[in-house]
Amino acid sequence: MPELPEVETIVRGLRACVIGRSVTGVQVLRQDVIRGYTPEFEEALIGHKVEEVLRRGKNIIIKLDGGLAMVVHLKMTGQFTCNRPEEEILKHTHLLINLSDGGQLRFRDVRRFGYVILVKLDLLTELPQLAAMGPEPLEITFEDFACRFRGRRQCIKAMLLNQRVVAGLGNIYADEALHRAGIHPETPADQLSEHNLRHLFEAVREVLSEAIARRGSSIENYVDAGGAAGTFQLYHRVYRKRGQPCPLCGTPIERITVGGRGTHFCPKCQKRSAGLQR
DNA sequence: GTCGATGTTATCAA
DNA sequence: TTTGATAACATCGA
Numbered sequence: 001m002p003e004l005p006e007v008e009t010i011v012r013g014l015r016a017c018v019i020g021r022s023v024t025g026v027q028v029l030r031q032d033v034i035r036g037y038t039p040e041f042e043e044a045l046i047g048h049k050v051e052e053v054l055r056r057g058k059n060i061i062i063k064l065d066g067g068l069a070m071v072v073h074l075k076m077t078g079q080f081t082c083n084r085p086e087e088e089i090l091k092h093t094h095l096l097i098n099l100s101d102g103g104q105l106r107f108r109d110v111r112r113f114g115y116v117i118l119v120k121l122d123l124l125t126e127l128p129q130l131a132a133m134g135p136e137p138l139e140i141t142f143e144d145f146a147c148r149f150r151g152r153r154q155c156i157k158a159m160l161l162n163q164r165v166v167a168g169l170g171n172i173y174a175d176e177a178l179h180r181a182g183i184h185p186e187t188p189a190d191q192l193s194e195h196n197l198r199h200l201f202e203a204v205r206e207v208l209s210e211a212i213a214r215r216g217s218s219i220e221n222y223v224d225a226g227g228a229a230g231t232f233q234l235y236h237r238v239y240r241k242r243g244q245p246c247p248l249c250g251t252p253i254e255r256i257t258v259g260g261r262g263t264h265f266c267p268k269c270q271k272r273s274a275g276l277q278r
Numbered sequence: 279g280t281c282g283a284t285g286t287t288a289t290c291a292a
Numbered sequence: 293t294t295t296g297a298t299a300a301c302a303t304c305g306a
Contacts, residue, residue, distance in 0.1 A: 001285055058286085076285045077302080092302085111301040113286065129287080154294080163287080171285060220284080220303095260296075261285070281306090291297080 002074045003058060004137070004168030005211035006222050006230065010080055011055040013225030017082040017103055018062070022049045025098035033094040033109060035117045044068065044118060045097065057133050057167030067121040071130075072107065077221040078114030081106050110221065134166045137204050145204075146197045149189040156192065156200070157185035158259035169204070172217055172239045175264045177203040179238045179246075184272045185256075185263045210235065238264040 002010070026042040028034060034041055048064040055061070060072040060080060072080055085104045089096075095107040095116060107116060117127070125131060135144055148165050149156070159165050160174040169177070178185050180203035183196055192200070216222055216230030219240070223229055237247050242255040246266035256263050 073286085075287075075300095109301095110303075111285095113300065158295090161286090262283080283305095284303090286300100288300095289298085292295085 001076055001170055001172060001219060002078065002216070002222050003170035003173050004055075004208055005173070005232065006216035006224075007055050007058050007060060007074070007168070008212050009216045009224045009230065010074075011053050011060055011225075014053045014060070014062075014080070014082060017101075017225065018050045018053060018099060018105065020049065021099040021101050021103065022047060023064070023097055024100050025096075027096040027098075028094070029096070030094040030112070033107065033112055033115055035115045041118060045070075050099075056130060057136070057163055058170070059130065061124070063121065069119050069121045069124045071117045071119065071124070071127065073114055073129075074109065075111070075113035075115075077111045078107070078109040079221060079223055080225065081108070081223065081227050082225050083227070129163075132164050134162075134164050137166050137168060138208060142198060142201050145201045146194075149192065149197060152189040154189055155186045155258060156183060156189050157261075157263055159189050160204075161259065161261065166204075168208070171261055171263075172219070172236070173204070173207055173211065175239045176207045176237060179264075179266060179270060180207060182269050182271075184270045185258050185265050187272060238266060240264065 023045045026045050028041060031037045048066050048068055050062060050064055052063040058073060062070040074080060083104045083106055090108060092110045093106050093108040097105040119127060149159060152159060157174055157178060160169050177200065181200040183200060211217060211232040214230060214232040215224060217233040218229035219233055238253050241253045241264060243252050246253055246269055249268050251266055251268040253264055254267050
């Protein structure tokens with residue numbers, strides 16, 4: 001479940017081991033993880049040098065010379081690591097990319113929801129999933145953030161998960177941010193006060209920044225580019241903590257379903273009428 | 279052995 | 293327009 005902090009951690013790790021290296025070999029072990037795969041995929045990559053590694057929302061973007069870009073989405077269980085070629089190739093590894101310094105990039109995904117796309121650089125911004133994506137929460141002003149929620153009736157948790165509203169939040173950080181902001185996840189967005197929106201904005205930025213500093217949350221599969229787990233799961237306050245005491249008030253955390261997703265919250269700290277408080 | 283839950287997103291139906 | 297269900301898939305625990 002790599003969300004913004006996990007993908008950011010991977011991207012930072014990747015930069016150190018791929019920038020300036022060229023692709024010397026490509027092995028596709030499972031074609032169906034390469035979106036729009038053609039037999040030219042391997043050939044198209046070979047000989048090209050990595051110039052830049054970027055993150056946009058939960059997407060990894062690897063820019064190569066010759067006007068080429070590789071977009072990777074890890075969805076739920078994807079891993080993107082930089083290895084030594086002699087390391088054991090774990091089950092569910094679908095793509096190997098050899099680099100000119102002897103390193104080897106590996107894409108592994110148990111459930112195969114994730115994917116890799118190769119596009120021409122000038123078509124990158126036209127990829128639908130990138131073109132429609134909302135702003136980066138760590139790069140926008142409060143006003144940019146707030147105006148995306150005002151006047152919308154949908155419940156706030158569902159909106160936070162919508163990548164077209166704000167990029168990069170997933171189930172973990174949506175739940176954690178709402179708890180920090182003291183907002184019930186089912187609150188319709190248009191019922192949030194300005195104070196609520198302000199607090200939510202700060203909470204989102206705070207939880208994402210802290211999670212990046214702790215190299216992400218490792219719940220099931222997530223590892224960074226070097227294969228190491230993150231530590232922010234040790235600081236979760238509500239996510240997957242049903243029945244455990246709220247760190248603020250001691251009330252047992254509850255779990256409900258919102259927008260089809262498991263949702264964790266403190267019934268005392270996150271009242272539905274949050275907008276009327278304070 | 280079966281069933282449900284897991285979490286992301288595109289797609290389709292209402 | 294919006295919302296909700298479903299499918300893609302493997303694994304784990306009850």
